[in-house]
Amino acid sequence: MLYYLAKRLGLSTVVVCLVVLVLFSLLYFIPGDPATIALGPRATEEAIARYAEKMHLDEPVWRQFLIYIGNALTGDLGLDVFSDRPVTAIIMERIGFTLALVGAGMGWAMLLGIPLGCLAAVKPNSWIDRITGVLSVGTIAVPSFLVSIWALLIFAVHLRWLPAIGAGEPGQLGDQLSHLVLPAFAIGLSWVGYLARMVRASMLEVMGENYIRSARAFGLHPRRVVFGYALRVAILPTITLIGMGFGGMISSTVFAEIIFARPGIGKLIFDSVMARNFPIVQGAVLVATGLYILVVLFSDILIAWFDPRVRESL
Amino acid sequence: MKQTGTTRRGFLGTTAALGALGLAPAWTTAAFAQAGGTLRLRIDGDNDVLDPGFMTGGTEIEAQKQCLPFLAQYARDGETFTWEPTYFVTRLEQRDATHIDFELTEGLTWSNGYGPVMASDVKFSYERMKDSDWSGYFDALDRVDVTGDRTGTIVLNKPFAPFIMITLCHGPGAVLSEKAMADAGGEFTNSFPAVCGPYTYEATPGQRAVFTANPDWTGPKPAFDRVECNVITEVKAAELAFEAGELDCTEVGADTLARYTKDMSEGTGIAVAGELQYMWMGMNTEHPKLQDIRVRQAIQHAVDVDTILQGAYSGTTAKSHGIICPGLTGQRDSAGYSYDPARARELLAEAGASGLQLTLRTLNNQERMLAAQIIQANLMQIGITVTVLPLDSGPFWEMGQESKGDTWKDLELWLMRFGTTPDPYEATQWFTSDQVGVWNWERWTDEEYDRLYEEGINETDPQKRHDIYVRMQEIMENTGAYVWINHEPEAFVHSTAVGVNAAPSGELNYRRFTGA
Numbered sequence: 084m085l086y087y088l089a090k091r092l093g094l095s096t097v098v099v100c101l102v103v104l105v106l107f108s109l110l111y112f113i114p115g116d117p118a119t120i121a122l123g124p125r126a127t128e129e130a131i132a133r134y135a136e137k138m139h140l141d142e143p144v145w146r147q148f149l150i151y152i153g154n155a156l157t158g159d160l161g162l163d164v165f166s167d168r169p170v171t172a173i174i175m176e177r178i179g180f181t182l183a184l185v186g187a188g189m190g191w192a193m194l195l196g197i198p199l200g201c202l203a204a205v206k207p208n209s210w211i212d213r214i215t216g217v218l219s220v221g222t223i224a225v226p227s228f229l230v231s232i233w234a235l236l237i238f239a240v241h242l243r244w245l246p247a248i249g250a251g252e253p254g255q256l257g258d259q260l261s262h263l264v265l266p267a268f269a270i271g272l273s274w275v276g277y278l279a280r281m282v283r284a285s286m287l288e289v290m291g292e293n294y295i296r297s298a299r300a301f302g303l304h305p306r307r308v309v310f311g312y313a314l315r316v317a318i319l320p321t322i323t324l325i326g327m328g329f330g331g332m333i334s335s336t337v338f339a340e341i342i343f344a345r346p347g348i349g350k351l352i353f354d355s356v357m358a359r360n361f362p363i364v365q366g367a368v369l370v371a372t373g374l375y376i377l378v379v380l381f382s383d384i385l386i387a388w389f390d391p392r393v394r395e396s397l
Numbered sequence: 398m399k400q401t402g403t404t405r406r407g408f409l410g411t412t413a414a415l416g417a418l419g420l421a422p423a424w425t426t427a428a429f430a431q432a433g434g435t436l437r438l439r440i441d442g443d444n445d446v447l448d449p450g451f452m453t454g455g456t457e458i459e460a461q462k463q464c465l466p467f468l469a470q471y472a473r474d475g476e477t478f479t480w481e482p483t484y485f486v487t488r489l490e491q492r493d494a495t496h497i498d499f500e501l502t503e504g505l506t507w508s509n510g511y512g513p514v515m516a517s518d519v520k521f522s523y524e525r526m527k528d529s530d531w532s533g534y535f536d537a538l539d540r541v542d543v544t545g546d547r548t549g550t551i552v553l554n555k556p557f558a559p560f561i562m563i564t565l566c567h568g569p570g571a572v573l574s575e576k577a578m579a580d581a582g583g584e585f586t587n588s589f590p591a592v593c594g595p596y597t598y599e600a601t602p603g604q605r606a607v608f609t610a611n612p613d614w615t616g617p618k619p620a621f622d623r624v625e626c627n628v629i630t631e632v633k634a635a636e637l638a639f640e641a642g643e644l645d646c647t648e649v650g651a652d653t654l655a656r657y658t659k660d661m662s663e664g665t666g667i668a669v670a671g672e673l674q675y676m677w678m679g680m681n682t683e684h685p686k687l688q689d690i691r692v693r694q695a696i697q698h699a700v701d702v703d704t705i706l707q708g709a710y711s712g713t714t715a716k717s718h719g720i721i722c723p724g725l726t727g728q729r730d731s732a733g734y735s736y737d738p739a740r741a742r743e744l745l746a747e748a749g750a751s752g753l754q755l756t757l758r759t760l761n762n763q764e765r766m767l768a769a770q771i772i773q774a775n776l777m778q779i780g781i782t783v784t785v786l787p788l789d790s791g792p793f794w795e796m797g798q799e800s801k802g803d804t805w806k807d808l809e810l811w812l813m814r815f816g817t818t819p820d821p822y823e824a825t826q827w828f829t830s831d832q833v834g835v836w837n838w839e840r841w842t843d844e845e846y847d848r849l850y851e852e853g854i855n856e857t858d859p860q861k862r863h864d865i866y867v868r869m870q871e872i873m874e875n876t877g878a879y880v881w882i883n884h885e886p887e888a889f890v891h892s893t894a895v896g897v898n899a900a901p902s903g904e905l906n907y908r909r910f911t912g913a
Contacts, residue, residue, distance in 0.1 A: 119795065130530055165453055166445030166586050177603055239641040247641035248634065249627055250604060344629040344638065346603030354442060354630050359791070 087387055095376045102372045103155065106365045107148050122164070134164070138362070151365075160366035165358070170366035174348065178370065180250055181347035184339065185332045187267035189325065192274035197314075197321070199275070200282025204290060204317075205309055215283070219276035228338035231269035235342060238265055248344040266343045270335040274328055281324050285317035292316075319386055326382025330375035436621040436895060436910060439635040439647045440628055443602050448585050449522075449571040450529030456606075456626070458568030458904045463608050463624070464592040466514055466572040468499055469565040471819065471900050478671070478724045478819040478901050480566050484616050485514070485593075489565075494556035494857065495539075501547040507574040507591040508613050514572070514593050516541075516549035521575035523551065534569040556855040558862065559820035566900075567818060595619045595908045604628055608907060620895075620912040639890055646891035646910075648903070651764060654888045655711035666893050671901030672715050672723045672884035675824060676814035678757075678772060680878045683840045684809050686753060693877030695744035696810075698737045699779045700772055700880045709767035710883060717881035719870035720815075720824040724901065726859060727821040727866025732881055733874050741779045753781045758796060759812040761787035768882065769812055783810070797838030808838060814885070819901040821866040825850055828873060839878035846872045 118135045135141045138161070139150055154161065160170040203215040239247035251259035289295060290313055298308045337349030344350075348367050355363035387393045440456040447457055449465075461467075466485040471478060482489040488500040505514035520541035527535045537557035542550045553560060564570050577591035578584075589598055595616065596608035608624040627644070629635040635647040646668075649657065657667055678700065680693050687693055706714055718729040745751070757772060759765045766787060773783040788796070795801035797808055817824045827836035829847050834840070846869055853865045873879055887903030896911030 119791075119801070127530070127533075163445065166443070168445075168586070173602065180603075235637055235641070239643075240637060243642060247643050248629060248638040249643075253601065253604075341631055342634055342637075344627060344631075344634050346628070350630065351603065357630070358442070 088384065091380050091383055095380055098376055099369075099373060102369060103152060104148075106368055107151055109365075111144065137162070155369070160369065161362035163363055164360045170362050173363060174351070174367055174370050177346050177348050177351050177367075180345060181333065181336050181340070181349060183263060184266055184270065184336055184345070184347060185329060187263050188269075188271035188332055188335075189274060189328065190271075191267060192271040192278055193325070196275040196278025197282050197318075200279040201286055201309055201314060203279065203283040204286030205305075207287060212283075215279055219279045222272050222276035223280075225273065227270050227273060227335040228342065230272050231266065231339050231342040234265045234269050250345050262343075262345070266336075266339040266345055269342075270332055270339050274332070277324065277328065278321060281321050282314075282317060285320050286313055289313045289317045315389075319390055322382050322386055322389075326379045329378040333371050333375060434622040436624045436907060437643065437645050438624060438626045438905065438907070439638070439644055440606060440626040441630055441632075443628060444587060444600060444606055446586050447589060447598075449569050449573070450526055450531060451584060452531075452568065454568060455904065458900075459626075459907070460598055460606065460608075461568055461571040462594075462904070462906050463596040463908055464589050464594045464598050464611075466501075466505065466593050467565065467570050468519070468572070469561050469570065470906075471562075471566050473724075476724055477726070478562075480561050485572075489561075491561070491857075492550075494558075494855070495553040497551040497553075497561065499549055499551065502616075503547065504615055505593055506613055506615075507577060507593050508597065508611065509577065509591050511574045511577045511591045513546075514574075515546055516543045518575050519543075519549055519551075519572050521578070522572045523570075526569055529569075531569045534564045534567070538564075556857075558854060558857045559818075559822045562820045563818040563823060568904075596624065619908045620910055621907070624907045636890075645895045646889050646897055646905070649888055649890050651710045651713045651885070653890070654713045654886070657890055658713070664893050666891050666897075668889045668891055668897040668899065670887040670889065670897075670899035670903045671819065672886045673725075673819065673902050674814055674816050674885040675717055675720045675722055676812065676882040676885070677717065677720070678880040678882060679811050679813050679839050681805075681808045681810075681838065681840055682876060682878050684807075686755060686809060689748045689750065690877045691744045691748035692750050692753070694734070695741040695748070695750075695779065696776065696781070697734045697877060697880050698741035698744065699781070700775050701736045702880070702882055703736070704775075705768045705771050706883055708771050709764045710885070713888070714883040714885045717883050719867075719881055720817075720828075720873070721821045721866055721870060722817060722824070722884050725819060725821050726863050727870070729867055729870055733871065738775075738778055745779060745781075751780065754784070755781060755809045756784045756786050756807075757810040757812065758786045758788055758793065758808070760790060760793050765812050765814075772810075772812075772880075797834070797836070799834035805834060805838065805840075811838070812882075813838075816902065821862070822854055825853065825866065825869050839876065841876045841878060843872050843876075 118131045118138070118140055122130055122134055139147050142150070151161075158171055160174070162168065163170060163173060199215050199219075203212040206212055235247055238245045245265050246262050249262055251262035286309075295308060295313055298312050333349065336347055337353055339345065340347040340350035341353055348371055352364060352367045352371070355361075355367065440459070442456065444457045444460050446452045447460055449461060452458070467483050468486050468489050469480045470483045472481040473479070485502055485505060486499050487502050488498065490498050492498050499516075499519065501514055501516060501519070506512065507514060520543050523535065523538060523541050526532060527538060537553045537555060537560055539552045539554035542552060544550060551560075574591040574593075581590040587600060587602075592598065592611060593614075595611055595614050595618065597611045598606065598608055600606040605628060606626040608626070610622045627638070629638060632648060632650050635644065636649055636653050638644045639647045654667065657665065661667070680687050680696065682688065682693070702716060706712060706716060715723055718732045721727040721729065745753075755776070757769050759769045766785070769785045769787075773785055776783045792804075796804040796811070799805055815824065815827065826832070828839075829837070829850050830842040833842060849865050849869050849872075853862060853869070856862045856865060874881075887899065889897055889899065891897050894913040898906045898909035898911075900906065
C-alpha cells in the first residue's frame with residue numbers, strides 16, 4: 084500500500100509541475116506585452132514599468148520561471164495586479180464556496196443516482212429500468228449552463244421560490260443553503276444520469292456472480308443482497324468516476340458561479356481572465372488542478388483500501 | 398480486546414450520515430421584496446483600490462462618492478452637462494482662468510476621530526495626485542493655497558477650462574484626510590482610513606460591498622439607510638437578478654434596453670445617464686490603398702450607419718456626427734457626408750480604384766462583429782472586398798501604436814470606440830499631431846487642429862468653445878479618415894420605487910438616489 088501511495092504521489096507531483104510550466108508559458112503565448120495587457124491600453128509608461136519590475140517581467144524568462152516555482156513552493160502565488168493582495172489569500176477566500184457547491188452538487192447526485200442505478204439493475208428491462216435509462220441519458224445530454232439558466236428562470240425569476248444570486252448572508256446557514264440549492268441542482272443534474280448508468284452496469288455484472296447467487300440461495304433478504312454484498316463491489320468503478328467527476332464539476336462551477344453571481348474559484352478565474360489579471364488566473368488554475376489531482380489520488384487510495392485485489396496487484 | 402480503528406463499513410456509514418446531514422432541508426425563505434431603507438444594486442467587480450490616486454476607476458469612484466467629500470458634482474442644464482458645488486462647500490468659484498476659490502462647509506468631520514475636514518486636506522489630496530496613476534487629471538494644477546481652516550484657492554499653472562468638470566467632479570477629485578492618510582502609510586487599498594459622507598463602507602471580496610448610514614454624518618440624509626452592492630460580473634446575470642426582484646437597479650445591454658423599451662413591465666423604468674462613448678470606423682491615411690482621399694470619401698458615403706444602428710444595436714444608440722458626445726459643448730447636429738452608394742462609386746471611379754481588398758479589424762464582441770459584417774456588405778456593393786479580422790483586446794489596443802511593433806503599417810480599416818469625460822477637451826486630445834502612432838492611428842496632422850486644441854483648453858466662453866470643437870470635428874471629417882457610427886448610452890433599468898442618479902459616464906451616486 085505504501086509503495087502504491089508513493090507511486091501515485093510521485094505521478095501527481097509530475098502532473099503539478101507540468102501544469103505550472105504550461106500556466107507559466109501561457110503568459111508568453113498570449114499576443115501582446117503582458118504588462119500592457121494587464122494594465123490596459125491607457126496605462127502610462129511609468130505604470131507599465133513599475134508593474135514589469137514588480138512582477139519580475141524585466142528578468143529573463145528562465146529566471147522568472149524559477150522565481151515563480153520557488154515562490155509557489157512556499158505558498159506564494161504572487162500578487163493581485165490591481166489590489167496588490169496576495170493571490171493565495173484571495174483564492175482561500177473563494178475556495179470554500181466552490182468546495183461547498185461541488186460537494187452539494189455531487190452529494191445530491193450520489194443520493195439520487197446510486198439508488199436509481201441499483202433499482203434499474205435489480206429490475207432490468209422493467210418500466211423502472213426504462214424510465215431510469217431515458218432520464219439518465221436526458222440529464223447527461225443537457226449541459227449544466229443550460230440547466231443553470233433554466234433553473235434560474237423558473238425557480239428564481241418566475242416562481243421566486245429560491246434566490247437568484249449570491250452565496251447568502253455570512254453566518255446564516257439557512258440563507259447560505261437556500262443560495263446553494265439552484266447552483267447545486269444545476270451542476271449535479273447530469274451526474275445523476277452518469278452515476279445511475281454506471282451503477283446499473285456494474286450491478287448487472289456483479290449480480291451474475293456466484294457469491295451473489297450463493298447469498299440468495301442462503302435465503303438472505305434481497306435488500307441485504309443488493310446493498311450489503313452486490314453494491315459494495317459494484318460501487319468501486321463508481322468511486323473512480325466520482326473522483327474524475329470532481330474535476331469536471333469544478334469546470335461546471337465556472338458557469339454556475341457566473342450565472343448565479345456566486346463567489347468561487349470558477350468565477351474568480353473567469354473574472355481574472357476578463358481583467359487580464361494573470362497572477363490570479365495562474366494561481367487559481369494551479370489550485371483547481373491541485374484539488375483535482377488530490378481527489379483523484381484520494382479515490383484511487385479509497386479503491387485500494389476497499390478492494391484487496393487492487394493492493395495485491397501492485 | 399475491542400478494536401477501535403476505522404473500518405471500511407464504518408467509514409461508509411459515517412460518510413453517508415454526514416452527506417445526509419449536509420443536505421438536510423435547512424433552507425429558509427429568502428427575503429425577495431425590497432427591504433425598507435435598503436437599496437440593492439450591482440457592481441461589476443470588487444473595489445480593489447479605493448485610493449483615488451491608484452484606483453482602476455468605475456465602481457471604486459462610486460464608493461468614493463458615498464464616503465469622501467468632493468467639491469463639485471455633475472448637473473444637467475437642459476440637455477447639456479454642467480457642474481454645481483456639492484454640499485461640502487459653501488463656495489466654489491472660478492475667480493479667473495487660473496484660480497478657483499473654495500470654502501468648505503462648517504461642521505464636516507472625518508470618522509475614526511480624525512477631526513474636522515480642513516482646507517489643508519484639500520491641499521494634501523490634490524497635490525499628492527500629481528504623483529499618482531491619475532496624474533494626468535492634475536497636469537494643470539500648480540498648487541492649492543490654504544487661506545484659512547476651511548478656505549483655500551486651487552491655483553492652475555495654465556488656463557484649463559475643463560478642470561472643474563473633468564477633475565473636481567470626477568473620482569480623482571475626492572478629498573482625503575491628511576492625518577488618516579499619514580496613519581495609513583500614505584496609501585490605502587480596499588478600506589477607507591477615514592470617511593466623511595452619508596455612508597460607511599464594508600466589503601466582502603467576491604460577494605458584495607455594503608454602505609451603511611454614517612452615524613457621524615450631519616449633512617443631508619440620503620433616501621436609503623443601507624446600500625447593498627452585489628458583485629455580479631456579467632450584465633446578463635444582473636439583468637436576470639433584476640427580473641427576479643433581487644436588484645432595484647442595474648445597467649443593461651443594448652438588446653435588453655431595446656426589449657424593455659418595447660415592452661416595459663409594470664413597476665419598471667429606464668434611466669439613461671449619458672452617452673459618453675464615441676465609435677467610428679477609422680482609415681489609415683498613410684496606407685497605400687487608402688492614400689487617395691477620394692477612396693476614403695467613397696467609403697464614408699458607402700457605409701449605411703442607420704442599418705448598423707438597427708442591426709447591431711437594436712436602435713438603442715444615438716447616431717454619431719463626430720467625437721463630441723450628446724450633452725457636451727461642441728456636439729454636431731449632422732455630418733458632412735451621407736449614405737450615398739452612387740456617389741461612392743463615382744469617387745472610386747475618379748480615383749481609378751478597382752478590385753480594392755481591405756481588412757477591417759475589430760474587437761471580437763457581438764455588437765462590433767455585427768457592425769463589421771454590415772460594413773463588409775455595404776462596401777461589397779461598391780466593389781470593395783472587406784475581410785473582417787476579429788481581435789482580442791491585447792493585440793487590438795496595440796495595433797496602431799508604433800511602440801508596440803509594426804502592425805500599424807498594415808492597418809487599413811478598424812472599428813474603434815473611446816469613452817470620455819463630460820467635456821469636449823478629452824475626446825479631442827487623441828488626434829493631435831503628437832498622437833500620430835500613439836492614438837491617432839489615422840495618422841494625419843493638421844496645424845489648425847493643433848492650434849484649436851490649445852485654444853479649446855483655454856477658452857471659457859461656452860459659445861466660442863462650441864465653435865472651436867465643431868470646427869475641429871470638421872477638420873477630422875475632411876481627412877476622409879472617419880465614418881462616425883454611434884454613441885452608446887449608459888442605460889439602467891430600475892424599479893419605479895427608486896429614482897436613479899448617475900454621472901454622465903455611468904457611475905451611480907447612491908447618496909443622490911431618491912425613494913418612492
